[in-house]
Amino acid sequence: MGAINMLGLANRTKAKILQASTSEVYGDPFIHPQPETYWGHVNPIGIRSCYDEGKRCAETLFMDYHRQNNVRIKIIRIFNTYGPRMLPNDGRVVSNFVMQALRNEDMTIYGDGSQTRSFQYVDDLIEGMLRMMNTADEFIGPVNIGNPNEFTILELAEKVIQFTNSKSSIVFKPLPHDDPKQRQPNISLAKEKLDWEPKVQLEEGLSRMIDYFRKNYI
Numbered sequence: 001m002g003a004i005n006m007l008g009l010a011n012r013t014k015a016k017i018l019q020a021s022t023s024e025v026y027g028d029p030f031i032h033p034q035p036e037t038y039w040g041h042v043n044p045i046g047i048r049s050c051y052d053e054g055k056r057c058a059e060t061l062f063m064d065y066h067r068q069n070n071v072r073i074k075i076i077r078i079f080n081t082y083g084p085r086m087l088p089n090d091g092r093v094v095s096n097f098v099m100q101a102l103r104n105e106d107m108t109i110y111g112d113g114s115q116t117r118s119f120q121y122v123d124d125l126i127e128g129m130l131r132m133m134n135t136a137d138e139f140i141g142p143v144n145i146g147n148p149n150e151f152t153i154l155e156l157a158e159k160v161i162q163f164t165n166s167k168s169s170i171v172f173k174p175l176p177h178d179d180p181k182q183r184q185p186n187i188s189l190a191k192e193k194l195d196w197e198p199k200v201q202l203e204e205g206l207s208r209m210i211d212y213f214r215k216n217y218i
Contacts, residue, residue, distance in 0.1 A: 003058040007065045016072040018133055019062045021142060023079040023183055024052045033150075033184035036077070036142050046178040059142065066140060074132050079146025079185045083122030083205060084212035094119065097157055098210055101166035102218050111175030113154030118184045120147035121200035121208075131194040139193055146185035147198040156202075163206050164214075 003019070010017040026034045027042030042052045065071040082094035089099075100107045128145035151159075157170055190196045200208075 003061050007061060007071060010073075011065060011069050011071050014072075016074065016133065016137070017062075018129065019058055019073065019075045020129075021059050021075055021077045022051075022055045023077055023144070023146060023185065024048070025056050025059065025077060026180075026183075027052060028178065028180040029182060032182050033148060033186040034144070035186040036144055036189055043178050047176065048178045072137050073140050074135070075141035076129065076132050076143050076145045077141075077185075078125060079144065079183065080117050080119050081122055081125050081146075082119055083209055085122075086209070088213065088217045093117070093153065093156065094160075094206075094209070095213075097160040098164070098206075098213050099217065101160045101164040101168050102210070102214055104167045106171045107157050107161070107168045109153055109157060109170055109172050110179065111153075112172060113157065113170075114152050114181075115175070115179065116150045116152050116182050116184065117156070118147050118150050119156070119202055119205070120145070120198050121205035124198040124200055127199075128190065128194065128196050131196050135193060143190050143193065144185040144187055145190060145196075146187065147201075148185055148187055149201065150182075150184040151202065159202065159206060160210075163203075163210055 006017060026038060026040040029038065030041050031038045043049055044053055059075055062073045062075055066073045086095045088095055097107055125145055132143060161168055187197060
C-alpha cells in the first residue's frame with residue numbers, strides 16, 4: 001500500500017521516485033553472484049515471503065506506473081547494509097553480533113555459519129542512491145547496490161569478536177526455514193551506469209560501527 005500510495009503521489013506531482021528494493025527479491029538463489037537479470041528463487045508461502053514478495057510486488061507496481069503513466073522511477077536492490085546509528089535491537093546480524101560481543105554474551109549463529117552474505121557500509125549505499133537518482137530518466141534499473149566481498153556468517157562473528165576484544169563464545173542454533181545459503185551482488189551494472197563501487201571494506205566499517213555502539217549503547 002505504501003508503494004502504490006507514493007506512486008500515486010509521484011504521478012500527480014510529476015516527481016521522480018526511488019524504489020529501495022532488496023537483494024531478498026533473489027530469494028535463495030541458484031545463480032551466484034546475483035545479476036539484475038536473475039528472476040530469483042523465492043518461496044511465496046514461506047516464513048520470509050511477506051518481505052520478499054512485498055518488495056517484488058513493489059518493483060512490479062513501479063514498472064507498471066512507469067509504463068502506463070510515464071512516472072519517472074528508479075529501482076535499486078540493496079544488499080546487507082550496516083553502520084553507526086543502527087538500532088541495537090533491530091534483529092540484523094551485524095548489530096546482533098556487535099551488541100552480543102560488547103556485552104560478552106554468547107554470539108548466536110543459526111545453522112553452521114557457512115551461509116554467506118555481502119556487507120556494505122551505509123555511506124556506500126547512500127552514494128549509490130544519489131548517483132542512481134542523478135541518472136537520466138531513460139535509465140530506471142533495477143541496479144544492485146552492495147559490496148561484492150562475500151563472507152560467511154562465522155567469519156563475520158569471528159571478526160566482531162576480534163575487533164571488540166570480546167570474551168563471547170559462539171553458539172549454534174538451527175537454521176530458520178528458507179534462509180538463503182548465499183548472497184553476493186554482481187555490481188557490473190552499477191560500475192557501468194553509476195561509476196559506483198563500494199569504498200569502505202568490512203574491517204574499516206565494523207570498527208566505525210563498534211566505536212559508535214560502544215559509546216552509545218554500552
